[in-house]
Amino acid sequence: MNAQMLIFYLFATILLFAAVRVVTARNPVHSALYLVLSFFTAAALWIMLQAEFLAIVLVLVYVGAVMVLFLFVVMMLDINYDTLREGFWSNLPFALTVAILMAAEMVVVLAGRDFWANGSGSVPTLHGPGYSNTKELGRLIYTEYVYPFEIASVILLVAIVAAIALTLRRRKDTKFQDPAAQIAVRRNDRLRIIPVAADTKLMKKPEDAPQSEQTS
Amino acid sequence: MEFLQSLLGPLWPLVWTLVKIVVIVGPLLLAVAYVTYAERKVIGYMQVRIGPNRVGPLGLLQPIADGVKLMMKEIIIPSGANKKLFLLGPVLAMAPALAAWAVVPFSPELVLANIDASLLYIMAITSMGVYGIVLAGWASNSKYPFLGAMRSAAQIVSYEIAMGFALVGVLMAAQSLNLVEIVNAQKGTTFFSWYWLPLFPMFVVYLVSSVAEINRAPFDVAEGESEIVGFHAEYSGMAFAVFFLAEYANMILVATLSSLLFLGGWLPLFDIAPFNWIPGFFWLMAKICFVLFLFLWFRATFPRYRYDQIMRLGWKVFIPVTLVWLLVVGGMMQTPLGYLFH
C-alpha cells in the first residue's frame, strides 16, 4: 500500500477511536475533547478528498467556535454523571432489541446485491494543481444555489432572534456603566472654569489680612 | 542532496519536511526567547530605566537564565485537578502557535507548504488556541482561574470575528487565499501600493484585534498580572513557561501576518536601485520588527481595558466597521478606483 492509503488508515483509526470514546468516556469534558479530535481527523480525511475548503471551514467553525461553546456549557454545568446514567442497565434490553432489529433490516437491504447494482458507487474525479475547492464552491453558491443560501442566512437570523427572545432579561434595578457614554464625554461636561478676579491688593500690614480675604 | 534522496527512498519527503520544520521552529523559539528580552529592554527605556543588564553583556543572556530557572522549578499540580487535562492545556496552547508557521512564506520560494488556502488555514489553526486556555482554567480545579479562562475564551472568540472580516477584506483585494499571491498582489513602485493604505480600517482593526487575540496589553485582563487572577494561576515551572512561549510565538506570528498581508511582505520600500539590492527576507524581518516594536509600545503606554469595554469594542465597534469597509471595498473594486488593488 502506498503512502496515501497509510495516511488514510491512520486518520480513520484515530477517528473511529475518538468517536467511540466520545460516547463511552466517563467525564463529559473528555467526551467533548474527543469530539474535537474526531472533527480534526475528519477534516484531515476531507483534505485527502481534495475538499480543503470544507475541511478548513470544519475546523474553523466547528472546532473553533461550536465546540468551544459546548465546552463552556459542559464545564459550567454540574453534571452528575452517575444520576445521568441511572436508567442505563434497566432500559438496555429493550433498547438493544430495537437497535438490533433496525440494524438487521438495514444490513439486509444494504448488503443485497441489488442495492449497488446501477453504478451508485463511483470514484470522484481527481483534479489537477490549479483546482481550488474554495473558488468552485463560491462559484456554485452564489449563482445556482443562491436561493438556499439566502434561506440559510434567514435561519441563522431566526436563531439569533430566538436566543435573545428566550434568554435576555433586564433587571430594572441594576446600575451599570455605559462605555459608549463614557467615551462620548466632552470636557465641558466634567469641568467648568469660573474666572475669578485676581487679588491685586497687596498686603501692607498683618492687620489688613482679613480685609483682603473678603474680596476673593 | 540526490545522494540522501536515493538513500532514504520513500522516506525522503518526510525527512526533508522534518528538516524544514526544524529550520523554522528552531530560530523561532530562539526569537521568542529574545523577544522577551527585547520587551523588557524596550519597555524599560520607555519607562526611563534600563532593563536587564546583569546577566551577560548588556543582559543578553537573560532569557537563557530565565529558561534555566523555569526548567528547574517544580511543576505543582493542584490536588483534585484533572492531571491529564492540566498538562494538556499548555500543549494545546503551544501547538497552534507553532503549526501556523507551516504556511508562512519568508520569500517567494521560502515556504514550507505553499497551499492555495493558506490564509484560511491560518485562521483555522489560530482559532484552536482557545482550547489551551479553557482547559487550563478548568483543569486547575480552582474558581478564579476558571473564571479567568472563561473571560479570556469569550474575548478570543469575539475578536476572531472582527479579524476574520478584516482578512476577508484582504482576500477580496488580492483575490486569492494564497499568502504568496497576496504579497505579490501588493507589488508596486512605492509603499503606497501595499494594502495598509486602501484597506486602512481593516489594517487597524486587524492589528488591534490580534493584540486582543493573543491576550496582550492593553487587552490582557485575562492575565492581568497585577490586578486579577488569570487562567494560569495554578501553573508553575515549565508548564507556565510554555504558556508564555505560546503567547510570544503568537505575537511573532501575528506580526508576520500583518507584515505579509498589509505591509507588503518581502517587497522593498521603493522598487528602485539601492532598495532593490537588499534581499526580500530582510525587508520582511524589518517589518516584523517594526510591528513587534508597536506591540511593545502598546504595552508600555496604554492602561488596561476593562472587560466590558473589551467586549463592547469587539462586537459593537470592530464588526460594524469591518462590515461597512467590506462594502466600500466591494464597491471600489467595481469602479475605476479598483486599480488600487491590482
Add this chain to the structure above:
Amino acid sequence: MTFPMPNLTPALPEIFVLVMVSLILVIDLFLSAKNRFITYALTQITLLGAAWITVSTHGSAPQYTFSNMFVDDAMSDVLKLMSYIAVSVVLVYSRSYISLRGMFRGEFFALVLFAMLGMMVMISANHFLVLYMGLELLSLSLYAMVALQRDSAISTEAAMKYFVLGALASGLLLYGMSMLYGATGSLNINQVATVIQNTTGNHVVLTFGLVFIVAGLAFKLGVVPFHMWIPDVYQGAPTAVTLFIGSAPKIAAFAFVTRLLVDGLQGLVHDWQGMLVIMAFLSMAIGNITAIAQTNIKRMLAYSTISHMGFMLLGFLSGSLNGYSSSMFYVLVYVLMSLGGFGMVMLMSRKGFEAENLDDFKGLNQRSPWYAFMMLLLMFSMAGIPPTVGFYAKLSVLQAALQAGFIWLVVAAVLFSVIGAFYYLRIIKLMYFDSPVDETPIRPEGDMAMLMSTNGLAVLALGILPQPLMALCAYAIQRSLL
C-alpha cells in the same frame, strides 16, 4: 462569468415578507411598550401586502425560477393565500391573550413572520434542499415560540420535547433525501420524477430512501407512529402558540407531502400507498380512541388533530387527482375548524386563568348563548355532521379512497369517525346541559368577537355551499400537477 440574473417576480411575496420582517425587527427596537401595537399593525400589513402580491403575480402556468428550485404554480398561490389568512386570524385571536401574559413582544411577531416565510418557502419548493430549508426555518421559529413564555416550566418542557424529536425527524428526512439523491443523481423534484419514471433509478435504494422520507413527513404531519410530540406540545405551549402550530403549518405540511410524494415520487406510488394506509388507519384509531379519555381540551384537540391528519392521508393514498384535491380541501377545512377550536379556548381564558379543562365549558350556553352556538358549529364540523363543512370534507376524502378500492379502510374510517363523534358531542352536552362552574361573563375584544363569529358562521356557510372552495382546490391541483 455569464450567469443570468434569476427572475425575481415569482418570488416577490417571499422577498417582501423578508424585507418587512427585518424592518419590523429594527423598528420594534425603538418602540416603547405602549407603542407595541405598531408592530402588530405592521405584521398584519405585511400579510396583507404579501397576499396582494401573490394575487397579482398569479399566472396560469407554473413559473420556475432560481435555477428551477422555486416554483410558482396555482397550488402554491392558493395555499399561500390560505396561510396568510390563517396567520392573520391567529394574530387577531392571540392579541389580547399574549398581551395579558407578557408575550406581546416584537420577537413574537418576528418569529410568526419567520415561520410564515418558512411555510412560503416550503410551499413553493421544487428542490429537496429548499424543501428541507423551509422546513427547518418553520420548525426553528416554532420551537422558539413554544418556549417564549419562559417562566412556565410546562412550556419549556414542551419546547424541549418538540425540539429534540423534531431534530431527529429532520435527520431521518435528510437521510432519506440523500438516499434518493444517490439513486437518481439529482435533488431537483422534476428531475427525480423523470428518473423514476424512466426506471433508470435503483429501485431498492429508492424504496429505502422513501421509508425514511415518509418517516420524516409523518412526524411533521403528526400521524401515528410519530405522533408522540403532538399532545405534549399542544398542551404545554401557550394557547396562542398552539393555535398557530395547529393551523398554518398544517397547510405547509400538506404542500410538503404533495411536493415530495406526488410531484417527485409519483412513480413510487405503490410503495408509499401501503405506508400511508397503515399510518392513516392507526392515526384515526389511536387519535379518536385516546381523545375520549382526555379531560384537557388542548390535549383532546391534539388527539383529534392526529385523527384528522389520518383522514387527510386517505385522500393522498387514493393516488388520483381527485384524491389530492379532496385532501387539500380537507386541510383547509381542518385549519378553519382548528382556528375556531383553539380560538374559543383563548376566548374563554382570562388573565391568570386558562380555560383548558372540559369543566370550563360547562354551561356555556347560559353564560353566552352565541359563543356556545359557535362552539356547537365547530364541534359538529369536527365530528363531520352535516350541514357543516366538516361533513363534506370527510365525504370527499372517503369518496376518493373508495374509488381507489380501499373499501375496508373506508369502513374503518367511518367507524372511527363515529367513535370520535363522542368526545365532540360530549362538549356540546357540557355546554348545553350542564350548569356552569365559573360564572364570569365572557367579554372578548371587538375584533376577536367579530372574527370568531365569522369563523363559526363560515363553517356553516361553507357547509351549505362547499362548491366554491372545492372548485378552488380542484383548480389548484389540476393546474400544478400536469
